[in-house]
Amino acid sequence: MATGSRSTEAPAGFSTLGLADSLLKAVTALGYEEPTPVQRETIPLILSGQDLIAQAATGTGKTAAFALPMIQRLMDGAAEAGAGRKGGKRRTRGLVLVPTRELAMQVAEATHKYARGTGISVVPVYGGAPMMQQMRALDRGVDIVVGTPGRVLDHIRRQSLGLDGVQVLVLDEADEMLDMGFAEDIDTILEATPPERQTTLFAATMPARLRGIADRHLRDPARITIAREKTAAGKLPRVRQVAYMVPRAHKGAALQRVLDMESPTSALVFCRTRIEVDTLVETLNAHGYRAEAIHGGMQQRQREAVMARFRAAKADLLIATDVAARGLDIRQLSHVFNYDVPSAPEVYIHRIGRTGRAGAEGVAITLAEPREHRLLRSIESMTKQKIEIATVPTVSDLRARRLELTSASIREQLVAGDLDSVRVVVQSLAGEFDVLDVAAAAVKLVHAHLSDGEERDERDVPSAALPRDVRGRREEEPGRPSRPRDAGRPSAAGTARIYIGAGRQAGIRPADLVGAITNEAGITSRELGVVQIADRFSIVEVPEEAADTVIDAMKRTSLRGQRVTIRRDRQT
Numbered sequence: 001m002a003t004g005s006r007s008t009e010a011p012a013g014f015s016t017l018g019l020a021d022s023l024l025k026a027v028t029a030l031g032y033e034e035p036t037p038v039q040r041e042t043i044p045l046i047l048s049g050q051d052l053i054a055q056a057a058t059g060t061g062k063t064a065a066f067a068l069p070m071i072q073r074l075m076d077g078a079a080e081a082g083a084g085r086k087g088g089k090r091r092t093r094g095l096v097l098v099p100t101r102e103l104a105m106q107v108a109e110a111t112h113k114y115a116r117g118t119g120i121s122v123v124p125v126y127g128g129a130p131m132m133q134q135m136r137a138l139d140r141g142v143d144i145v146v147g148t149p150g151r152v153l154d155h156i157r158r159q160s161l162g163l164d165g166v167q168v169l170v171l172d173e174a175d176e177m178l179d180m181g182f183a184e185d186i187d188t189i190l191e192a193t194p195p196e197r198q199t200t201l202f203a204a205t206m207p208a209r210l211r212g213i214a215d216r217h218l219r220d221p222a223r224i225t226i227a228r229e230k231t232a233a234g235k236l237p238r239v240r241q242v243a244y245m246v247p248r249a250h251k252g253a254a255l256q257r258v259l260d261m262e263s264p265t266s267a268l269v270f271c272r273t274r275i276e277v278d279t280l281v282e283t284l285n286a287h288g289y290r291a292e293a294i295h296g297g298m299q300q301r302q303r304e305a306v307m308a309r310f311r312a313a314k315a316d317l318l319i320a321t322d323v324a325a326r327g328l329d330i331r332q333l334s335h336v337f338n339y340d341v342p343s344a345p346e347v348y349i350h351r352i353g354r355t356g357r358a359g360a361e362g363v364a365i366t367l368a369e370p371r372e373h374r375l376l377r378s379i380e381s382m383t384k385q386k387i388e389i390a391t392v393p394t395v396s397d398l399r400a401r402r403l404e405l406t407s408a409s410i411r412e413q414l415v416a417g418d419l420d421s422v423r424v425v426v427q428s429l430a431g432e433f434d435v436l437d438v439a440a441a442a443v444k445l446v447h448a449h450l451s452d453g454e455e456r457d458e459r460d461v462p463s464a465a466l467p468r469d470v471r472g473r474r475e476e477e478p479g480r481p482s483r484p485r486d487a488g489r490p491s492a493a494g495t496a497r498i499y500i501g502a503g504r505q506a507g508i509r510p511a512d513l514v515g516a517i518t519n520e521a522g523i524t525s526r527e528l529g530v531v532q533i534a535d536r537f538s539i540v541e542v543p544e545e546a547a548d549t550v551i552d553a554m555k556r557t558s559l560r561g562q563r564v565t566i567r568r569d570r571q572t
């Protein structure tokens, strides 16, 4: 295993599976922290050369479960004299059959990433794409072909693909391939490969018809069903469970909308990989959220600092991988978000168990890609609880929600009383206007203020730039217009507070400050502390050692086209 800084170490769980260093490096580079349950079970088995039937849906990490050991077996095989070559050309030694063109592209791309640094090559072949291009790629010689049955057969018939060197064969989403009527094609293709090859079959469901294929083509296969632990429904906390079906490309924007709608007071967002955690933190912070990363690539000291900021309510959102979240002692989370569907029902149960503790109802929200619906189903059937499928909030939903929050703020103010000083204004206006109209005008002003003028920016699509507006800060302190919550509070040790002489009235938003500071001063948004925007000024917390650089850099630049005062906050 690699030594040195924690962030480059191979994830501990992976290093016990028997994978070669080059593959461990590849998964580390992809930000994986530990194998998913299906990977833990299948990788050692496939490495041992066994045939295998595994029940695993999309989203469980099944591609890596078959691709990593396949690559390794081909690497080992290549070491045997000339195994991979025929007449100087590489022979195809790995074949993955998949039901659709999309899946062929995805699996080929993923396999290519896992094979980085191994010298193993991959080519996808699927219908609907020019034959010539695929023929040229195959002609150059390739180790692994990922293809749809129809197109693979085409290539066999044209003799552009020879399968007599195949050592490892994978039937991916075999149940889907049967549903699509590929049973005969599969038989024909398998018959064109050497009988001593290793065959593995992956399927989300195991209909009886699949058994026929397995009986004909697999030799004494091991069977893996990802453990279906019995979870007594009573043991699960009270949690409202909702899933939004969102294509991958829209996930970031969808999460922001849902966050705005839900206004969580403290939330944990789970991602699968370190890289996803870092990217999401950057995106959210650039849009004015206060998010912090927690993942296994960070030093213990860094994680503790993040947790301290979260507990002190300087961050509203923790974005974490499962591994890193495991050691966290956080109570009273209002929300748990699954940025991806977790790779197994047990992981889901573990995650949502972090909300809804101590008798309070929690909320668990999952963003799922449409392809992952089966995995959601299997979670439902294991937990025996329903996951409500919802649509991402629209702009008008958000507007309604904002009005609700404004109304709640006004109600709080009414209950708090202490209105004598302003009642006189109402009385004098009541002479000229209807009292209801006076109240409506005042509500409008308050609403515009609380919403930070966001209505102007609303667009229905895309929602990526949808601003944060209805959340925590202003909800907590209605009617406190100009001084940010903790302005005047001493800065945390090691951080400096920078005063910027422009605020809300100048149209400054958190994203402007974060953008300007990260661009001009060369620090990352993760190093920034609290960003507060008051009417006429803003305060940004930066690491003490970067304070002077930030001040110098910001003095040389302009914000929203204007030069503004930049200095250390005098309260510091």
Ligand code: AMP
Pocket (backbone or CB within 6 Å): 031, 032, 033, 034, 035, 036, 039, 057, 058, 059, 060, 061, 062, 063, 064, 272, 273
């Ligand atoms: P699959 O089920 O193969 O479609 O994989 C679903 C997603 O999980 C893909 O985006 C993979 O990159 C990701 N993934 C696979 N294995 C892991 C792992 N061990 N840790 C984190 N993410 C993973």
